[in-house]
Amino acid sequence: MRSTFFAEEDTREQLAAFVRRTSRLSMGEECARFEQAFAAYQQRRYAVLVANGSLANLGLIQALLNVGRLQKGDRVGVSAVTWATNVMPLLQLGLVPVAVDCSIDHLNVTSQTVEEHVDDLRTLFLTNALGFCGDIDRIRSLCSAHDVVLIEDNCESLGTRYRGTMLGNFGLASTFSFFVGHHLSTIEGGMICTDDEELYHMLLMVRSHGWDRSLPADKQQALRSAHGVDDFHARYTFYASAFNLRPTEITGFLGSLQLPLLERTIQRRQQNFRRFQAAIAGRPDLYHSLAVDHLERISNFAMPVIARSEDILQRTLRRFEAAGIEIRPIIAGDISLHPFWRASLPPASCPGARKIHAQGFYFPNNADVTDDEVDLLCDLLTTDSR
Ligand SMILES: Cc1ncc(COP(=O)(O)O)c(C=O)c1O
Incomplete structure (x- = not known):
């Protein structure tokens, strides 16, 4: 816990x-x-x-x-x-x-x-x-x-x-x-x-x-x-x-x-983020890398990942589930696809958000995860066998 x-x-x-x-x-x-x-x-x-x-x-x-x-x-x-x-x-x-x-x-x-x-x-x-x-x-x-x-x-x-x-x-x-x-x-x-x-x-x-x-x-x-x-x-x-x-x-x-x-937790999470980011960048066939060079400091509490396809997302989901780690959609994904939006607002055309909705996921980036746990998360990301 x-x-x-x-x-x-x-x-x-x-x-x-x-x-x-x-x-x-x-x-x-x-x-x-x-x-x-x-x-x-x-x-x-x-x-x-x-x-x-x-x-x-x-x-x-x-x-x-x-x-x-x-x-x-x-x-x-x-x-x-x-x-x-x-x-x-x-x-x-x-x-x-x-x-x-x-x-x-x-x-x-x-x-x-x-x-x-x-x-x-x-x-x-x-x-x-x-x-x-x-x-x-x-x-x-x-x-x-x-x-x-x-x-x-x-x-x-x-x-x-x-x-x-x-x-x-x-x-x-x-x-x-x-x-x-x-x-x-x-x-x-x-x-x-x-x-x-x-x-x-x-x-x-x-x-x-x-x-x-x-x-x-x-x-x-x-x-x-x-x-x-x-x-x-x-x-x-x-x-x-x-x-x-x-x-x-x-x-x-x-x-x-x-x-x-707060400063200590941000530093720790930033270190974790850099390692997750490197793991993702090492598998461009599986994942899309986020652009972060414009950010002087990143304060991230959950690591977002966008898979190259829905198929890759499903395979990654299964690996994380098998390891007992919960992954979730990237926030609410495309908010205009949710029933409350559809009930009162016209449909919106947001191709970027739709892709994030269909192919994105995140896992927690806690400040108290151990180095071994970071290694495990990186392995789960990168070890893909069809
Ligand atoms: C972007 C955004 N706005 C608002 C909220 C609502 O915050 P709270 O859970 O404190 O009500 C959240 C929740 O995480 C959020 O992610």
Whole structure:
């Protein structure tokens, strides 16, 4: 069984001691402490901790609607290779997702695939899949030239650097997941980062029922006088469409414990990644190699592989199964092929994503795998007998 945390034993012991000694378990100082540390790590002005990455996406979209950066009915580009709860909040909140194809070289959208849609979009909510990205600097320029708001779902790429900039810092805002097995685990957990103060204040309200309690005092006063609310009724006055997305102090405590270990886990996973990548490159007859030279640092928690054919995928699947190692599709594959998409949206033409869907798979790249286990995984990849 794989661990829930990096430094599992110590983390569980510290967590147990924290739960015993703390007088407060609902959102409070521990959450604020982790938010500050995370914002500093990510080099963003603001970070808002929420209960998971899916709710980070939901909260961000709601906040953008509330501040008028999105309007109901807007067409929002999404990476065709993404996760369901990247797209579902758009549908739930009255927006129209448009699938943008992903290149099999990068696993992600590129300026070329964005260009096909950019005239038609108000926002691009791209997913940085599995620690990789396309030419995201050019995508950003393209978006700003066309007045398209760029936001990033960075739930799978915390710590990857592209030409000196961390992924998650290219758009107006970005979301993160701290679910078990991700770069940093708080069991469940998510974050929204931005440098935009107005959006930050709205995120604080969207996270907590739409009331003003988390806002700075001057913002509270401004809202209360604009709406004629006295201090007594202010406790239960709701200003903006919102949810309850709050984490607990356990999430904040675990985040602060795990964050200082993040660099070590990224390094370890990067070493594993390089070995898997070399094994794959040694069998060009079986697999397609990803383009990674444009990435200064890769932060990868699951190793994606695209087989040259569905037949090769099936043979590889059988080898991994026989060794008792579970492999999975590359995220959700082509999101436009899923029943929920088909039920409410027109079919999309995404040949790259379709190939990733039909011929791709991934296996975990855990920071605590041993060298022997890495050898075994490389052998399983390369030892193909028909
Ligand atoms: C790209 C992407 N977005 C959002 C999520 C949702 O995160 P969570 O599992 O924390 O809800 C995931 C989950 O792994 C994801 O891969």
